[in-house]
Amino acid sequence: PTMTSAQVRESFIKFFESKGHLFVRSSPVVPHDDPTLMFTNAGMNQFKAIFLGDNPKGWKRVCNSQKCLRVSGKHNDLDVVGRDNYHHTFFEMLGNWSFGDYYKKEAIAWAWELLTEVWKLPKERLFATVYKDDDEAWQIWKDVSGLPDDRIMRFDAHSNFWEMGDTGPCGPCSEIHYDRGDLATQAETFKDPIKGVNGENDRYIEIWNNVFMQYERLSNGELVPLKAKNVDTGMGFERICAILQGKTSNYDTDVFTPIISKVAELSGVPYKDNEDGTPHRVIADHLRALSFAIADGALPSNEGRGYVLRRILRRASRFARLLGQKKPFICKLVQVLADTMGDAFPEIRERKDFVASVIKSEEESFIRTLDAGLERFAVISSDLKKGEKIPGDKVFLLYDTYGFPPDLTGILAEEKGLLIDEEGYEKCMEEQKARARANMKQGINTMGTEGWTQYSEASTNFVGYDISVCETKVVR
Ligand code: ATP
Ligand code: MG
Ligand code: MG
Ligand code: MG
Numbered sequence: 228p229t230m231t232s233a234q235v236r237e238s239f240i241k242f243f244e245s246k247g248h249l250f251v252r253s254s255p256v257v258p259h260d261d262p263t264l265m266f267t268n269a270g271m272n273q274f275k276a277i278f279l280g281d282n283p284k285g286w287k288r289v290c291n292s293q294k295c296l297r298v299s300g301k302h303n304d305l306d307v308v309g310r311d312n313y314h315h316t317f318f319e320m321l322g323n324w325s326f327g328d329y330y331k332k333e334a335i336a337w338a339w340e341l342l343t344e345v346w347k348l349p350k351e352r353l354f355a356t357v358y359k360d361d362d363e364a365w366q367i368w369k370d371v372s373g374l375p376d377d378r379i380m381r382f383d384a385h386s387n388f389w390e391m392g393d394t395g396p397c398g399p400c401s402e403i404h405y406d407r408g409d410l411a412t413q414a415e416t417f418k419d420p421i422k423g424v425n426g427e428n429d430r431y432i433e434i435w436n437n438v439f440m441q442y443e444r445l446s447n448g449e450l451v452p453l454k455a456k457n458v459d460t461g462m463g464f465e466r467i468c469a470i471l472q473g474k475t476s477n478y479d480t481d482v483f484t485p486i487i488s489k490v491a492e493l494s495g496v497p498y499k500d501n502e503d504g505t506p507h508r509v510i511a512d513h514l515r516a517l518s519f520a521i522a523d524g525a526l527p528s529n530e531g532r533g534y535v536l537r538r539i540l541r542r543a544s545r546f547a548r549l550l551g552q553k554k555p556f557i558c559k560l561v562q563v564l565a566d567t568m569g570d571a572f573p574e575i576r577e578r579k580d581f582v583a584s585v586i587k588s589e590e591e592s593f594i595r596t597l598d599a600g601l602e603r604f605a606v607i608s609s610d611l612k613k614g615e616k617i618p619g620d621k622v623f624l625l626y627d628t629y630g631f632p633p634d635l636t637g638i639l640a641e642e643k644g645l646l647i648d649e650e651g652y653e654k655c656m657e658e659q660k661a662r663a664r665a666n667m668k669q670g671i672n673t674m675g676t677e678g679w680t681q682y683s684e685a686s687t688n689f690v691g692y693d694i695s696v697c698e699t700k701v702v703r
Pocket of ligand 2: 304
């Protein structure tokens with residue numbers, strides 16, 4: 228019998244509990260105490276201090292399913308979401324950790340046991356990778372799995388040395404990849420599982436990373452050994468659900484199908500597992516990212532973290548428009564998300580009304596300018612030939628007047644075979660900031676974006692803003 232996603236999560240945690248691990252709840256996707264990080268990007272984030280030597284509770288082995296967002300910084304998948312079927316903005320990372328306790332041997336042996344004995348994945352579909360000079364990990368893989376030599380591959384730091392950010396704990400890693408294709412053609416098609424990264428190859432998919440945390444990267448780039456040798460693993464929950472449920476797309480698992488069905492039901496546009504279904508998939512993905520970020524204390528705004536959320540929402544909103552939705556739409560999906568994920572993450576059920584109201588007011592204000600912006604975009608792009616760039620000042624105009632973040636303009640451009648002049652846009656942006664600063668000095672109150680952002684983020688009564696006029700106003 229096929230496991231439900233809830234059972235997959237449960238079975239991972241039960242397995243590691245049976246190996247002496249303590250279950251620790253997911254930390255929020257908004258890391259309130261780590262200034263080096265905009266959003267939680269991996270399960271290990273909440274244990275960073277422990278790796279660095281501060282372990283007040285004396286934890287040795289823990290496991291969990293962590294809410295992650297990869298939309299900024301070192302791990303940013305925003306641009307590939309919607310293009311492939313296994314990178315999400317928001318996803319869950321199943322993980323097990325050893326803080327100076329077990330090391331490579333147990334980590335690899337347990338990973339193999341869970342995958343092949345508990346979950347009974349066929350060995351012929353599994354590939355392992357190790358860091359290029361990690362002979363120890365290579366040999367453990369050989370002994371534990373008996374995989375053929377050419378399926379225990381060595382790669383350099385690009386894929387097999389994991390770092391959470393520019394600084395912080397890091398170390399060589401060993402990844403497990405899975406072949407979702409036709410085994411009869413494996414030998415002739417298989418070259419390199421890593422090349423499958425970022426949508427170039429949907430056949431060989433990375434499922435699990437085992438990081439052997441033994442260094443700290445300092446801000447001057449230097450690597451210093453940590454006090455203890457640790458294990459930090461992360462497995463893509465939606466990916467393993469797809470494999471265990473026999474699906475080739477994460478969007479066809481029960482993690483996503485209730486949301487996608489709701490999108491189809493409310494819009495009247497049936498879902499298709501091809502390009503026509505892109506709006507459904509992007510909306511389902513972005514709904515999760517927005518909802519969990521807002522439930523965990525972030526708010527859309529014009530800066531930093533809040534601006535990332537605003538961009539995600541506007542992309543989602545434009546895809547809703549492609550489904551014919553002219554009124555707030557994303558907000559209507561929060562309920563189904565709360566229903567499907569509320570057991571695993573009660574915070575989403577508890578805060579669903581607040582989340583929906585924040586999303587609704589964001590959608591309302593964007594929708595006010597969306598049509599006009601799309602029209603303007605059509606005019607701007609009509610003069611350009613395939614492969615040409617939309618000039619920076621036009622990209623800026625779309626941002627400044629119609630609220631189109633440049634990455635949204637980039638999506639629209641790409642759909643027409645065009646590019647955008649990012650540098651030119653940045654230059655216009657800088658000029659505008661300089662003007663605002665000058666005005667500020669002269670005491671002209673233009674309510675510059677920076678000022679109002681802080682204000683709105685500080686206020687939980689924030690219900691909306693109006694981007695259709697130059698001066699942003701906060702409605703309380
Ligand atoms: P990929 O190469 O597929 O981008 P990664 O090497 O960047 O993955 P890791 O940092 O090693 O990912 O994270 C551990 C695991 O989390 C991965 O093995 C993968 O299963 C999962 N994962 C990573 N990024 C995403 C994402 N954007 N959406 C869903 N799952 C992800
Ligand atoms: Mg990646
Ligand atoms: Mg990878
Ligand atoms: Mg990886």
